[in-house]
Amino acid sequence: xxxxxxxxxxxxxxxxxxxxxxxxxxxxxxxxxxxxxxxxxxxxxxxxxxxxxxxxxxxxxxxxxxxxxxxxxxxxxxxxxxxxxxxxxxxxxxxxxxxxxxxxxxxxxxxxxxxxxxxxxxxxxxxxxxxxxxxxxxxxxxxxxxxxxxxxxxxxxxxxxxxxxxxxxxxxxxxxxxxxxxxxxxxxxxxxxxxxxxxxxxxxxxxxxxxxxxxxxxxxxxxxxxxxxxxxxxxxxxxxxxxxxxxxxxxxxxxxxxxxxxxxxxxxxxxxxxxxxxxxxxxxxxxxxxxxxxxxxxxxxxxxxxxxxxxxxxxxxxxxxxxxxxxxxxxxxxxxxxxxxxxxxxxxxxxxxxxxxxxxxxxxxxxxxxxxxxxxxxxxxxxxxxxxxxxxxxxxxxxxxxxxxxxxxxxxxxxxxxxxxxxxxxxxxxxxxxxxxxxxxxxxxxxxxxxxxxxxxxxxxxxxxxxxxxxxxxxxxxxxxxxxxxxxxxxxxxxxxxxxxxxxxxxxxxxxxxxxxxxxxxxxxxxxxxxxxxxxxxxxxxxxxxxxxxxxxxxxxxxxxxxxxxxxxxxxxxxxxxxxxxxxxxxxxxxxxxxxxxxxxxxxxxxxxxxxxxxxxxxxxxxxxxxxxxxxxxxxxxxxxxxxxxxxxxxxxxxxxxxxxxxxxxxxxxxxxxxxxxxxxxxxxxxxxxxxxx
Numbered sequence: 001x002x003x004x005x006x007x008x009x010x011x012x013x014x015x016x017x018x019x020x021x022x023x024x025x026x027x028x029x030x031x032x033x034x035x036x037x038x039x040x041x042x043x044x045x046x047x048x049x050x051x052x053x054x055x056x057x058x059x060x061x062x063x064x065x066x067x068x069x070x071x072x073x074x075x076x077x078x079x080x081x082x083x084x085x086x087x088x089x090x091x092x093x094x095x096x097x098x099x100x101x102x103x104x105x106x107x108x109x110x111x112x113x114x115x116x117x118x119x120x121x122x123x124x125x126x127x128x129x130x131x132x133x134x135x136x137x138x139x140x141x142x143x144x145x146x147x148x149x150x151x152x153x154x155x156x157x158x159x160x161x162x163x164x165x166x167x168x169x170x171x172x173x174x175x176x177x178x179x180x181x182x183x184x185x186x187x188x189x190x191x192x193x194x195x196x197x198x199x200x201x202x203x204x205x206x207x208x209x210x211x212x213x214x215x216x217x218x219x220x221x222x223x224x225x226x227x228x229x230x231x232x233x234x235x236x237x238x239x240x241x242x243x244x245x246x247x248x249x250x251x252x253x254x255x256x257x258x259x260x261x262x263x264x265x266x267x268x269x270x271x272x273x274x275x276x277x278x279x280x281x282x283x284x285x286x287x288x289x290x291x292x293x294x295x296x297x298x299x300x301x302x303x304x305x306x307x308x309x310x311x312x313x314x315x316x317x318x319x320x321x322x323x324x325x326x327x328x329x330x331x332x333x334x335x336x337x338x339x340x341x342x343x344x345x346x347x348x349x350x351x352x353x354x355x356x357x358x359x360x361x362x363x364x365x366x367x368x369x370x371x372x373x374x375x376x377x378x379x380x381x382x383x384x385x386x387x388x389x390x391x392x393x394x395x396x397x398x399x400x401x402x403x404x405x406x407x408x409x410x411x412x413x414x415x416x417x418x419x420x421x422x423x424x425x426x427x428x429x430x431x432x433x434x435x436x437x438x439x440x441x442x443x444x445x446x447x448x449x450x451x452x453x454x455x456x457x458x459x460x461x462x463x464x465x466x467x468x469x470x471x472x473x474x475x476x477x478x479x480x481x482x483x484x485x486x487x488x489x490x491x492x493x494x495x496x497x498x499x500x501x502x503x504x505x506x507x508x509x510x511x512x513x514x515x516x517x518x519x520x521x522x523x524x525x526x527x528x529x530x531x532x533x534x535x536x537x538x539x540x541x542x543x544x545x546x547x548x549x550x551x552x553x554x555x556x557x558x559x560x561x562x563x564x565x566x567x568x569x570x571x572x573x574x575x576x577x578x579x580x581x582x583x584x585x586x587x588x589x590x591x592x593x594x595x596x597x598x599x600x601x602x603x604x605x606x607x608x609x610x611x612x613x614x615x616x617x618x619x620x621x622x623x624x625x626x627x628x629x630x631x632x633x634x635x636x637x638x639x640x641x642x643x644x645x646x647x648x649x650x651x652x653x654x655x656x657x658x659x660x661x662x663x664x665x666x667x668x669x670x671x672x673x674x675x676x677x678x679x680x681x682x683x684x685x686x687x688x689x690x691x692x693x694x
């Protein structure tokens with residue numbers, strides 16, 4: 001990181017005010033920023049006629065001016081002097097409650113190398129950026145062209161996160177009980193705990209956001225998405241999510257067509273015309289005449305085999321798509337660095353045996369003790385709550401069946417769906433509570449690395465999600481062996497869950513935005529004296545993509561695990577996702593603050609979660625096929641014994657697993673041209689490090 005010289009309060013002069021170039025990007029912020037001054041830089045290549053405001057630090061109302069000046073001085077000074085080597089602006093005045101932050105050219109370039117981002121070389125190839133070779137990269141003198149807006153904002157946050165306290169530092173203007181900094185302590189986190197910093201968030205670019213909204217969800221396009229623009233504005237995390245959502249929605253078209261054919265065109269489909277039987281079984285009243293609306297034997301087999309192969313092909317082709325996007329967005333060669341302690345990590349100060357630096361240390365055995373004695377029992381408790389809800393569902397189902405048997409009216413028939421609806425609402429509420437508890441538990445476990453924290457948190461949520469959403473379906477299918485009840489339950493889940501999700505994710509925030517925040521926004525927009533940077537603070541922080549991926553994972557499970565008993569699953573999912581894309585786009589653009597987005601090269605651990613469901617789908621579909629009344633009747637008519645049926649199902653299961661493995665092996669995870677580009681990037685990086693010669 002280059003030194004920017006001594007840049008204390010007296011050195012901040014009005015030498016880098018906003019110009020009129022790219023006026024649409026900064027016109028909403030000119031008024032507040034031209035009343036103060038940006039940091040003066042001493043590095044000649046970093047001097048610019050304009051500075052782009054990127055990140056806003058929101059301070060508490062009672063922050064002392066001396067505290068604000070001290071924080072600005074830390075942001076400005078070089079890394080070797082304990083600062084972040086960034087550019088700071090005090091806002092309206094030194095007593096205000098905001099600090100606007102940007103970065104000089106050298107800080108951007110060095111961080112680009114640290115992160116391992118690939119950029120376009122002079123010959124047009126994507127190459128891992130090297131600061132020493134910077135003059136050979138395209139647009140290296142124009143940071144707005146060289147880096148995306150999301151990358152520039154993340155770099156500012158990246159540098160702020162690694163503001164570490166020097167030995168003996170104190171926070172001026174803060175009581176000594178809260179203002180003493182330990183060596184290597186995260187300064188921003190300490191200021192948040194002391195109540196000085198309320199929030200740090202990236203700033204929207206009004207013109208670019210308006211253009212993105214017009215091309216994304218306000219236009220007439222139904223399918224297409226401006227993925228490159230999404231990635232450039234919101235970052236790789238958001239870009240890969242919407243790319244996967246788009247790819248997955250297109251992939252639903254073939255199973256949706258197949259489901260319609262099996263349900264309405266083939267004999268014995270799901271149209272209600274089927275074999276009339278009298279049967280007795282658990283959950284079905286003896287002597288009741290029921291129309292078997294399940295698919296025919298051939299329909300069952302086609303749907304089951306198709307679901308298993310479809311899940312494999314979709315995930316394998318998504319890997320190829322993901323690698324292509326990763327190369328196009330310069331994320332194919334992200335650097336793997338020794339992880340610094342995450343901001344929330346705490347412990348007793350000591351010497352790290354790897355780095356030799358003074359930092360908080362926390363014994364691994366204490367963390368394991370917390371996991372084993374507290375986290376595991378609490379997760380078990382919530383799984384028990386899932387079982388309790390499942391028991392209540394069966395009890396309500398039995399009551400509804402009995403009432404319908406006695407009454408036989410349309411009202412009692414409608415009540416048959418009430419237990420399913422009530423249980424769905426219960427599972428959604430329990431899931432929301434559990435996600436909060438899982439986050440708090442993982443924080444309390446005190447993981448040092450961010451990757452470890454994310455892995456433990458994701459594992460907790462995925463375990464509960466799988467049990468919460470699928471346990472009752474597996475119980476109905478394989479213990480009760482009641483396929484009509486399974487079909488009804490799955491239909492209720494698909495319809496009610498999607499309605500609840502759409503309402504809670506979009507409708508409620510939209511109403512709040514229009515009727516509560518709307519008048520205040522209108523007043524601010526009509527008043528030219530109002531600081532428009534502060535208008536963004538009225539929006540709530542973006543909750544992240546965790547719930548969105550969970551929703552897609554549950555969808556994928558419904559389709560791959562159980563669609564052979566309800567072929568219209570893909571049709572309902574397709575209709576939901578067509579609106580989901582636009583709803584998610586509107587939500588992130590209009591209803592929340594702009595989130596930070598770290599550079600990523602794929603969807604991460606979610607890829608593994610989808611693949612695990614793909615393997616489980618083989619076993620699920622084989623045994624659902626075995627339990628089908630039509631298949632059983634067909635086997636008995638052919639003189640096949642029950643023992644041979646089971647052996648045949650096991651054989652088919654193993655063959656299909658082998659087919660899935662062969663398909664996964666035969667389809668490379670990345671196209672040949674991406675593999676060649678990746679190897680070229682690695683070779684160029686080795687040359688830059690002097691480890692290999694031509």
